[in-house]
Amino acid sequence: MNLKEQLLQACYGYVNKRIASYKGEIETIKESIDSNDKSNNEGDDSGSGKLFNDLELNAQYLNDANKMLDTLKMINSKTVNTDVVLGSLVKTTSNNFFMSISMGKIDIEDVTYFGISLNAPIGQLLKNKVVGDAITFNENTFTITEIK
Template sequence: MNIKEHLLQACYSYVNKRIASYKDEIETIKESIENNDKSNDEGDDSGNGKLFNDLELNVQYLSDANKMLDTLKLINSKTVNTNVSLGSLVKTTSNNFYISISVGKIDLEGDTYFGISIQSPIGQLLKNNDVGDIVTFNNNTFTITEII
């Protein structure tokens, strides 16, 4: 397995864990709402208001995680790009970026990579650049040394 395949697998693992966690949380909240409804004969649903808000929030998080999964499905780890685009591994003079989804730091085979979204501010700066291009982000200037 090449480095991009390992990075893609790390991203899938991250998203699948989030999806499973949100699904579990949604089920727990639904059970709590049902238990509140059964034990509450006076019609006082003050406890359910927060639960419904939490449910709505977790449904949104789940939707966002599913969108991340959809983005990952667009990546072919065997594709080598000449300029920065979705699925690129971008090595610079300061950091290594995997253009995929926002997962943050990924430690792999003794190196550190940052999984970033193409829509993120740094992703937008890197997008369509080539080897040798200079990018400045948060007052840090670096040069793209390799695109895989």
């Protein structure tokens, strides 16, 4: 498995874990709402409003995680890029980035990479850049040394 495949698998693992967690939370909330409705005949809210808010919030998180999954499905780990696009592995003078989803730190074989979205602020700066281009982010300037 090449490095991009390993990074992509790490991203899939992250997203699938989030999806499973949100689905589990939604089921728990639905069960709580059902049991709350059955035990409550007085018309008293007894926390149902908060449960419905939590349900809506988790449904939104699940939707966002599914969008991340859709983004990952567009990445071909075998494609070699000459400019920074979705799926690019970008090495710079200070950090290594995998242009995918906003995941944060990914450690593979004692090397740290950052899974970032093209829509993130640093992703926007890197987008369409080529080897040798420099960007400044948070008052730090770094140069792209390699793109895969």
